[in-house]
Amino acid sequence: MNVPNELLCYCRPGFEPDLAAELLHRGGQLGIDGVDHAERHSGFVRYALPPGQAANELHRGLPLTSLVFARQSLVAFPPLSLDRNDRLSPIVSQVVESGWSFETLWQETPDTNEAKALSGLMKALKRPLESSLKKRGALRRKAGGRRLHVWWSDGDCVQLGISFPGNRSEEPGGIRRLRFPHAAPSRSTLKLEEAWHEFIPIDQWQERLAVGMQAADLGAAPGGWTWQLVNRGMQVYAIDNGPMNPALMAGGMVEHLREDGFAWAPPMRLDWLVCDIVDQPSRVIDMMARWLVKRWCREAVFNLKLPMKQRWRAVHEGLSRLELMLADAGVGADISCRHLYHDREEVTVHVRLRD
Structure with a gap:
């Protein structure tokens, strides 16, 4: 045989x-x-x-x-x-x-x-x-x-x-092919929707993506990822110096703060943090570690923009460093990372705190 x-x-x-x-x-x-x-x-x-x-x-x-x-x-x-x-x-x-x-x-x-x-x-x-x-x-x-x-x-x-x-x-x-929601401000909205399909079992959506939750979107403009959060009935802090989509803002679910996403801190513990900021992976990892060590959110989805060469090495080193920083702080977390269909030169990371 x-x-x-x-x-x-x-x-x-x-x-x-x-x-x-x-x-x-x-x-x-x-x-x-x-x-x-x-x-x-x-x-x-x-x-x-x-x-x-x-x-x-x-x-x-x-x-x-x-x-x-x-x-x-x-x-x-x-x-x-x-x-x-x-x-x-x-x-x-x-x-x-x-x-x-x-x-x-x-x-x-x-x-x-x-x-x-x-x-x-x-x-x-x-x-x-x-x-x-x-x-x-x-x-x-x-x-x-x-x-x-x-x-x-x-x-x-x-x-x-x-x-x-x-x-x-x-x-x-x-390949998970999703239909673009025409009300969303940008096609980047599909990145977050696909991430939820990838990292959260569909039978847990009502519990973990629930109406009334509090969330933050760092680097939010024009609002593609914020739209997904609002569509699930969440209240959102949209952090970006750029303009947000007027129709999205008209719904009253979003508070737009023209601040630096790397420096902003939430007024309370949030249910979700999402981030699609274009910056060096190491800088994004450091920011995410700060949020998670301080337990400013319960779950996070963020993208890491990758270099053109040695992309696996960049991902492996970045995730290993994040795991080490959380472990040193005594923070238990489940970390997953995938190169999604709607990603390009980036990967999507999901982190869920265990407590």
């Missing part, structure tokens, strides 16, 4: 070196020596173990939610090169030889313009592929929620991976 010896991780095109560096670092911490295969602007990274060494343990040791730059994480076989006269047989053969069984099948491509041209091919193969796999007993009911991913990087190159409930993205391609 063939052994799936790779992690296949999707990412935003252009961030392959950063994801590869993260996987190498995190794998090394687990005592696992892998080799990365990362082609710039391909939209994915392969992290390969020695032949015959299954990647399942590595996959469990690196949960998707703990990875910054990965949109999806799969246990996978090495890529298959296909004959365009018969693409189906090698795919079915590899699945059958693997012994895999699964309840659903997704065909996916990288998030690139070139890959979009493969949609017709995937549509043509959908029914015959599903039919063949059902006949072989691989695609069936009650298979533990496992999903087969058929990852097309080219018309004659495919990679097969499998995902497991609780350690995968439930969005095709790992």
Whole structure:
């Protein structure tokens, strides 16, 4: 039986070196020596173990939610090169030889313009592929929620991976596509909405994003993130020297203070702090540490703008420093960080105090 010896991780095109560096670092911490295969602007990274060494343990040791730059994480076989006269047989053969069984099948491509041209091919193969796999007993009911991913990087190159409930993205391609609310002042509003989907279970929204909560938005203008807070029924301190959206201000839920977000302090403990200030990551980390050590908020979402080079190193060092500052102050907190779909040259951090 063939052994799936790779992690296949999707990412935003252009961030392959950063994801590869993260996987190498995190794998090394687990005592696992892998080799990365990362082609710039391909939209994915392969992290390969020695032949015959299954990647399942590595996959469990690196949960998707703990990875910054990965949109999806799969246990996978090495890529298959296909004959365009018969693409189906090698795919079915590899699945059958693997012994895999699964309840659903997704065909996916990288998030690139070139890959979009493969949609017709995937549509043509959908029914015959599903039919063949059902006949072989691989695609069936009650298979533990496992999903087969058929990852097309080219018309004659495919990679097969499998995902497991609780350690995968439930969005095709790992991309959470949100509809822009036209009443919001800017498209940056989607960053905060996506962050809430990513970091807060939907069944906890009524409790943790409740009507009547108090929040602050540092670097608020023109109000994209403030709009999300107001839309959840929160009272907001909007801190920015720039102008806020007039329609947003007319609702009476926002107090606009023309002050420096790095220097402002709240008059009371708040439920939420959000921040999308464009500045050096180290300076933003220091500001967030001050808020959290003083317990000025219960939860925070903030973005770290990244340098063009060594982005993984910048994120790792920044988060490690934040963890150390909180630990030294005796502050217990849960910290998560993800490169979201609506992020660009930045990552989004969520912190929730434990007390």
